[in-house]
Amino acid sequence: MLDSKTILCYGDSNTWGYISSTGGRYPESVRWTGVMARELGTDYQVVEAGLNGRTTVFDDPVAPGRNGYEFLHVTMASAAPLDAMIIWLGANDCKARFAATSMNIGRGYQRLIQKARDPWYWRDGKVNIIVPLPVAITSTYLDTMAYYEIGDGAAERSAGLIDRLPEDLAIYDCVTCIDLSSETETDPLDGIHLTAASHGKIGMRLAKLIKEAI
Secondary structure (H helix, E strand, O other), X not given: OOOOEEEEEEEOHHHHOEOOOOOOEOXXXXXXXXXXXXXXXXXXXXEEEEOOOOEXXXXXXXXXXXXXXXXXXXXXXXXXXXXXXXXXXXXXXXXXXXXXXXXXXXXXXXXXXXXXOOHHHEHHHOOOEEEEOOOOOOHHHHHOOOHHHHOOOHHHHXXXXXXXXXXXXXXXXXXXXXXXXXXXXXXXXXXXXXXXXXXXXXXXHHHHHHHHHO
């Protein structure tokens, strides 16, 4: 009997399933990871690894343990061997306290991808990484409580990162960079986190992409 195909989803609060209105978590059936798993069926195993506040490479002085680079390999090892990996990060890197430009963040993403390419963690050494462009941070957040967490300039840094990331990651032939903006709607309560409807649309889109890829 063949093993199921393993997909690791490595992300932040929008992978974890954060609900803006309550601070709670969407149920598995609503989260995009759960929707994707349901659409893929039993021949696939979807491993969730979402963490609120996770960055690509930055240490957070306020919330320790959020550096995605530092915890990448141990997370990959726990799910190995991998057939595909979805890395969806970048939004938290736009927080003012990291003082990073969109170019800095893009280079951080390159470091993360370089580390994720290690063939040891991949079935037969075949690397297949999907990178959705970060969720666009809208200026809505400036008038919400999220401002006190994010600070000034995040919408501009977010727009710059989304604009440059496909080119930054084009140097890796194992990476597919995709734009989910047509499936993405953020909650107006903070302008950052996905609505339940968006989770469903994204899960369906990614399931289709995974079936085509592996």
